[in-house]
Amino acid sequence: MLEVWVDQLPDNLKDYQKATCNDFLNLIQHQHLVICTTIERHHWSSNHYKIWKDFFDNMFGIGVFNQHRSIWQMPIQKEKNQDSYEAIALLCKPPDELLRLTIHSQNKTIISSAGEFSEHFSIMTSGSKRVKIYDKYLLSCQYHLMLIQDNKVIHRTEFKKRDFVDSIRGLSLIITALNSDVVELDIFSEMLSYLTFKNKVIMAQKESQLPPDFDIKKEWKKWYIQANDARKAAAETILSELDSSDRELTITFFDCSTDDRHSTMEHDRYVKYSQNRALISSGGFRNVYSDIDEETDLGLLKLNPKTFLIKIMLDVDTNVEGPHRRLVIKKRI
Numbered sequence: 193m194l195e196v197w198v199d200q201l202p203d204n205l206k207d208y209q210k211a212t213c214n215d216f217l218n219l220i221q222h223q224h225l226v227i228c229t230t231i232e233r234h235h236w237s238s239n240h241y242k243i244w245k246d247f248f249d250n251m252f253g254i255g256v257f258n259q260h261r262s263i264w265q266m267p268i269q270k271e272k273n274q275d276s277y278e279a280i281a282l283l284c285k286p287p288d289e290l291l292r293l294t295i296h297s298q299n300k301t302i303i304s305s306a307g308e309f310s311e312h313f314s315i316m317t318s319g320s321k322r323v324k325i326y327d328k329y330l331l332s333c334q335y336h337l338m339l340i341q342d343n344k345v346i347h348r349t350e351f352k353k354r355d356f357v358d359s360i361r362g363l364s365l366i367i368t369a370l371n372s373d374v375v376e377l378d379i380f381s382e383m384l385s386y387l388t389f390k391n392k393v394i395m396a397q398k399e400s401q402l403p404p405d406f407d408i409k410k411e412w413k414k415w416y417i418q419a420n421d422a423r424k425a426a427a428e429t430i431l432s433e434l435d436s437s438d439r440e441l442t443i444t445f446f447d448c449s450t451d452d453r454h455s456t457m458e459h460d461r462y463v464k465y466s467q468n469r470a471l472i473s474s475g476g477f478r479n480v481y482s483d484i485d486e487e488t489d490l491g492l493l494k495l496n497p498k499t500f501l502i503k504i505m506l507d508v509d510t511n512v513e514g515p516h517r518r519l520v521i522k523k524r525i
Contacts, residue, residue, distance in 0.1 A: 193223070193224065193225065193226055193297055193312070193315055193316075194219070194224065194225045194226070194277070194293055194294045194296075194297035195225075195226050195228050195268075195270070195276070195277070195297075195315075196216075196225060196226070196227055196228065196277045196278070196279050196282060197227075197228050197229060197230070197272055197276055197277065197278050197279065198227050198228070198229055198240070198244060198267060198278075198279045199229055199230055199231060199240075199272075199278070200278050200279070200280050201240065201243050201244070201280070202243070202244070202247040202280055202283070206280065206284055207284055208251070208280075208283045208284055209283060209284060209285065209286060209287065210251060210252075211286075211287045212282070212283050212284075212285060212286065212287045212289075212290055213248070213251055213252075213283050214252070215287050215290055215291065216279070216282070216283060216290060217248065217256070217257075217259075217260050219290070219294055220260060220263055221259065221260055221263070223315075223316065223503065224294050224297075225294055225297075226267075226268055226315045226318065227263070227264070227267040227268070227279070228267055228268045228269070228270045228272075228276075229267045229268070229269060229270075230269070230270070230271055230272060231269075232269075233266070233269065236267065237265065241264060241265060244264060245257055245261075245264070262319050263318070263319050266318065266319065266373055268314070268315060268318055268371075277293070302498045302499070302500055303475075303495065303498060303499050303500065303501060304494060304495055304498045305490065305491055305492070305493060305494055305495060306365050306368075306369075306480065306484070306488075306490040306491075306493035306494075306495060307489075307490035307491035307492075307493070308491075309365065309369055309490075309495060309499070309501075310365070310368060310369035310490050312501050313366070313369035313370070313371075313501070314369055314370065314371045315371070316463075316465065316471060316501065316503070317369075317370055317371040317373070317374055317463075317465050318371040318373055319371075319373055319466050320371065320373055320374055320465040320466040321373060321374060321375055321376060321466075322374065322375070322376040322377075322378070322465075323370060323374050323376070323377050323378070323463065323464070323465050324377075324378040324380065324463070324464040324465075325366065325377070325378070325379050325380065325461075325462070325463050325464075325477065326380045326381075326457070326458065326461065326462040326463075326464075326512045326513055327379075327380075327381055327461040327462075327473075327476055327477050327478075328381055328382045328448070328455065328457040328458070328459065328461075329381065329382070329476060329478055330359060330362055330363070330379060330381045330461075330476070330477050330478055331359055331379060331381035331382070331383050331427075331430070331445060331447070332359070332381065332382060332383065332385065332388075332478075333355070333356055333359065333383050333426050334383065334384050334385040334388040334389060335388050335392060336348065336351060336355040336356065336426070337383075337384070337419065337422045337423070337426060338389065338392055338415075340392075340396050340401050340402060343401075343402060343403055343406075345389075345393065345396075345402070345411060345415055347415070347418065347419055347421065347422035348422060348425075349421055349422055349425040350425070351425065351426060351429040352429075353429070353433050355426075355429070356426065356429060356430050356433075358478045358480075359430055359478065360430055360433045360434065361478075361480035361481070361482070361483060361484060362476075362477040362478045362479065362480050363379070363430065363434055363477075364433075364434060364435070364480070364483070364484040365477070365480050365484055365490075366477060367434060367435070367436050367441065367443075368484060368490070370441075372439060374441070375439075375440065375441060375442065376441070376442045376443075376444070377441060377442070377443045377444070378443075378444045378446065379443065379444065379445050379446065380446045380448050380457075380512075380513045380517070381445070381446070381447065381448065381457075382447065382448050382449040382455060382457055383423055383426065383445075383447040383449055383520070384416060384419060384423070384447065384449040385449065385455070386412055386451075386452070386453045386454075387453075389408070389412050389415065390408050390412070393406060393408050393411075394408075409453070412451070412453075413451050416449075416451040417451065423447055423518075423520050424520055424521055427445045427520045427521040428521065430445075431443065431445075431521065431523055431525060434525050435485075435525070436525050440524060441524070441525055442522065442523070442524045442525075443522075443523060443524075443525055444519070444521070444522040444523075445519075445520040445521050445522075446513070446517050446518065446519055446520065447517075447518045447520050448513045448514050448516055448517050448518075449516065450514070450515075450516045455514075456514035456515055456516060457512075457513055457514040458512045458513070458514070460472050460512070461473045461474075461476045461477060462512050470503075470504050471501050471502055471503045471504060472500075472501075472502045472504060473499050473500075473501055474499050474500045474502065475495060475497040475498055475499025475500075476497075476499070479495045479496055479497055479498075479499065480493070480495065481494075481496060
């Protein structure tokens, strides 16, 4: 994604290309290009934003800029380096130069560190108040919710952090990487799994903890129906380990599992953000193998597996969570 700084303001002494300016706005709107600034937010909104708005209003007429207003009100705050591009320089060039730069910037290497993920994810979620993540494995916790006792399978409702460490680490990176614009985060996942239930029962039967005639299919359906307290307790444990101390964030967990023997949720991992845009994380979000705190150097934290963040467009009625969805918990952290 091409990053362009808007610190330097337009003036009447330069020959700006109208076609280039139009492409510039459209590339920002479709998130092929992101505007950045080194200026503090309150200085930007009180001065720079108005000058850029007047510039585009004078060029295209009042109304065109309004389609892009939310993005321009909150550009990414980021330091420049010697290779950074300033918008006023690019807007004086023919349109093909801007387009070539943008195409070249799309050729990103695979994301291999938490630092790279955080940078890309923050840009992609800028301008979004709400982000939805669909990953059937992110909150997977069936194994830890089962307790075998007195020839029965019952529900655990007391847990420790290490029971859900993969989920906690993945969610910690997501929260750290979210753009500051985001105030709501929804997670859609499958907390329960028939296959995990079945495998654990078979192992218990081999160890004589359950009788050989234990009816797996029947007991699974009964166990699933009665699992509400266990699900909520697991969610509370996970949320208690997450931190968003620099801002208020409301996080909601939805369980998309079913009492059937077969999963119905998509295997691909999707992220939905503003205007029904979405991306696929090829490596998923349970790929962080160290705890994340204020002292963590994200650039040194490797992801396994590595991942691509691939932007796509979804139809309004696209259902990626499957037909089953149950609200587990909603909490401000």
